[in-house]
Amino acid sequence: MADGYLENRYDEVFGAKGKKVVVKRISIDSLLERNRSYRGYRKEYEVTEETLKKIVAVNTKIPSAKNQQALRFKLITKNNGAGKVLENIKLGGMLPELHLPFAGTEPEAFIIVCGTVPENKMLDIDLGISLQSMLLKAVDLGLNGLIIGAFNKENVTHEFQLPYEPLAILAIGSGAETIRLVPTSADENKAYYRNEAGVHFVPKIRAEELLIE
Numbered sequence: 001m002a003d004g005y006l007e008n009r010y011d012e013v014f015g016a017k018g019k020k021v022v023v024k025r026i027s028i029d030s031l032l033e034r035n036r037s038y039r040g041y042r043k044e045y046e047v048t049e050e051t052l053k054k055i056v057a058v059n060t061k062i063p064s065a066k067n068q069q070a071l072r073f074k075l076i077t078k079n080n081g082a083g084k085v086l087e088n089i090k091l092g093g094m095l096p097e098l099h100l101p102f103a104g105t106e107p108e109a110f111i112i113v114c115g116t117v118p119e120n121k122m123l124d125i126d127l128g129i130s131l132q133s134m135l136l137k138a139v140d141l142g143l144n145g146l147i148i149g150a151f152n153k154e155n156v157t158h159e160f161q162l163p164y165e166p167l168a169i170l171a172i173g174s175g176a177e178t179i180r181l182v183p184t185s186a187d188e189n190k191a192y193y194r195n196e197a198g199v200h201f202v203p204k205i206r207a208e209e210l211l212i213e
């Protein structure tokens with residue numbers, strides 16, 4: 001089957017009263033391509049708690065080591081603590097001179113992911129699966145996001161009176177940046193960068209170089 005086959009495929013399904021409806025399928029490759037790390041968001045679009053709940057709901061359908069399901073989620077929206085999260089996260093650590101996010105583009109909705117058991121390898125694998133699944137759901141909803149590992153754990157725990165250890169924070173919003181993937185070699189610099197027009201470039205190692213010979 002050709003690459004991108006599903007991307008261009010329109011399915012015929014039967015809607016209400018047996019009427020034929022054409023539905024466009026979005027391929028996993030397209031979702032993954034659009035699932036970039038955004039560090040600037042449109043203020044015009046306000047993410048609701050309902051939307052965050054839809055995103056968290058993907059956790060009822062994903063793998064988990066020993067099926068332990070030890071992750072729990074604290075939802076933060078604009079009027080419910082977003083400012084406190086912002087004070088305690090670091091975005092774009094590889095572009096310190098830019099001081100991201102730019103004023104007026106700060107994320108205003110977050111999901112704080114916590115673990116009910118002490119952090120261990122299996123929980124961290126669960127965490128990665130959960131974060132990526134939630135990001136893909138956000139993209140599927142027409143939104144964008146960012147995994148944030150650089151945050152002040154003590155402050156966040158205290159500010160939100162969290163009963164469990166926070167492991168990562170997901171920012172969610174409508175992205176206001178232009179981001180491009182750039183194929184690169186394994187031995188080249190993999191740091192993301194921006195040009196004068198503000199386009200954000202993310203080098204990714206070519207598929208053939210990922211294989212062990």
Ligand SMILES: Cc1cc2nc3c(=O)[nH]c(=O)nc-3n(C[C@H](O)[C@H](O)[C@H](O)COP(=O)(O)O)c2cc1C
Nearest residue numbers: 035036037090091092093147148149150151192202
């Ligand atoms: C575990 C993890 C932690 C991350 N933590 C941060 C962070 O604290 N701040 C940030 O700006 N980006 C963070 N990122 C985003 C990465 O910088 C980003 O994935 C990388 O630059 C590649 O860009 P892409 O996601 O668009 O492919 C994190 C990503 C992962 C997977």
